[in-house]
Amino acid sequence: MTSIQRKIWTLAAAVMFVMAAIWIALTYYNQRTQNQYNTILQRYLHMNEVTNASQMTVTALNNYRLSQTQENLRQVDEGKERLRAARREVMDLRNAENDFALTSYMNLVDSLIETTDRSIMFLSEKETEESTNAFSEATRISKYISEMTLTLLDTELKTYDRFYRGIIEQSTELKKFGIWMLLSITFLLLLFTYWFSLSITRPVHKLTQAAKELSRGRFDLKVEVTSNDEISFLAKMFERMRVNINNLIQEIQQKAQLENELQQNKLLLRESQLRSLQSQINPHFLFNTLDTLSKKAYLEGSEETSDLLASVAGLLRYNLKRLDRSVTLYDEVKVLRQYMEIQRARFSDRLRFEADIDESCLYVQLPGLTLQPIVENAVIHAVEPLEDGGTIRFAIADDGDRVRVEISDNGPGMAESKIKEILDAEERDRAGATEGHSTGIGFSNVVRRLRIFYGREDVIGIESSAGAGTRVTLMIPKGRSEGKDDQAADRG
CATH class of the missing domain: 3.30.565.10 (Histidine kinase-like ATPase, C-terminal domain)
Structure with missing residues (x-):
């Protein structure tokens, strides 16, 4: 491994180590915070799902009352099943602070399902008034569920208010830490870059001067660079280029000759294509013929035929052009x-x-x-x-x-x-x-x-x-x- 490679690998290893340490720390913090956020968000979503399921059940029940079809009845059953699933999810959210409110909440959900079943039963027995009363009661229960959902969500927000404030404070401290870390890494990289650039620019400058002399046609000057890295290899390649320059010129001349022959072949191909095109029917002959027929029809008094031929000629010309x-x-x-x-x-x-x-x-x-x-x-x-x-x-x-x-x-x-x-x-x-x-x-x-x-x-x-x-x-x-x-x- 050469000197330049060692320097580059050292720099890359240092940067990767620092970045990996920062990434691991940020990932751990972000994952922990995200898990906490997800837990709280799931609590909110489960409670909100109860409200959505209750409203869906009431809507489906109303549709079934208006049109007693199997599809509407199936939608009512889906709403009740969705409501039961939401109830099971909310039961897992029970804690000491919301135990009483959550019990009342579950009772409302059970009452809504029972009232929905009672309304359907009355409707099947042709007892319209009792079914209507049951539907009205289901509607009221659904509203109570929505109101209690808001109450529970408000309780949850107050409970996790301290958690939110802690996250904000941690984010502020993390931002300060990131700024100091960025300044430190920047300072170290600047120092290493300055040292690294000096070890490269000096031999590169010598190599540049030698290249200028070669560009002026000075092939008698030997290219010498005293370094122990890839720049020395480049100097040797310049020296070999000086020796082989005449061979390269000959190769360029041969390529130019081949390209000239290729251009001649292209011209011959185009000429053959033009000759092929000349053997085809000239569409202008057809246009001129239609124009002549149009004028002749006009002179003979067939104005409609003349206009029709002119339209055909114009349409054909437009289509081709x-x-x-x-x-x-x-x-x-x-x-x-x-x-x-x-x-x-x-x-x-x-x-x-x-x-x-x-x-x-x-x-x-x-x-x-x-x-x-x-x-x-x-x-x-x-x-x-x-x-x-x-x-x-x-x-x-x-x-x-x-x-x-x-x-x-x-x-x-x-x-x-x-x-x-x-x-x-x-x-x-x-x-x-x-x-x-x-x-x-x-x-x-x-x-x-x-x-x-x-x-x-x-x-x-x-x-x-x-x-x-x-x-x-x-x-x-x-x-x-x-x-x-x-x-x-x-x-x-």
Whole structure:
């Protein structure tokens, strides 16, 4: 073991010994105090449990009187059993100071159980008036129990008042002891640190000077450090580095050459990828073709067909360009209107769309293709299967530090298991495609992208019941305004 190691181990052993002694003392004191606290707290909790059990029994008895079902009767039995268990726990708290009061307390508990049984018996014999009187008596007994519980708790507080004051005094003395101990340990550590640092800084200074000379290219100077520890080993390593420096330079040159070849290979790979992309269909050709058909339809007098083709072109262009980055709510609403124009042309009067939009909320950021897949899901499940069609309502409103977006329909609703599947699924892209989403973006995929984008789980909620339709609520934080970094959206 070298000198530096011995010094470090000596310091570590001293610190650990002092810390262990302090820890043992504090642990023993804390455990003793905690046990005393727990004993007193258990006494309070046991007494309070009697009050809670009596109130529960009376409440259950009242429910049984109002509705004589087996479930309510079972709750009455549970209340009585809980009351008996609490009574047994309180019996263990008996001492010379509370013997008389605790005996009266136990008698009240027994009276409450007996009165409860009598009320149930009268009720089973159709003697309503006697059952009511018994219930009133049980209520009064429950109040007496609550009042006596407070009296017993007050007695306990007075009994252990001296104990509390003793703990406070001990804590004060312990704090003073801790301060003196901290000052003493700090002083000793400062002395040892000063001595330890001198034994290291002197040879390190010599080693630093030698390193500066090596950095200037002075490879003819020998590195010498006269010490008997690890610094001497470092000096020998510097000397070996001086000898091997030329070999290292050659290795660096070889690595640079290999990296250059790797960059050339990457360029060749990119070139092959570009050539592969050039062989694919350019989506702009499709956009231009749809625009040409739209203009031609307009010139021929088919304005509705022209508008429909323009909406299809805009929707397709948006789907291909906006999925990989964030957009504003304004952009989402715009493409949603185009989508609804296409669906209205398909369903005519069967599809009714109602919108209530607060224009001041359209600046917030959200992932691309968020609203249209949700509305598409509503069209598929709430409008398409029904002969009379359905109504889709879309609303945007300011909600404090968030923007509330609600999409609801009057369709057949959604099962609870389906809602859980949508909100809990991690990968649902394939499921979205099988449900008939023309965009290829499933409902669960939208949920996952929203949570990743905002870094929180409560951005979307789904409410639905059989025959009452479905409502999807988005709570979009206002913190993401237009122009901020869109890297989070790229992850979605």
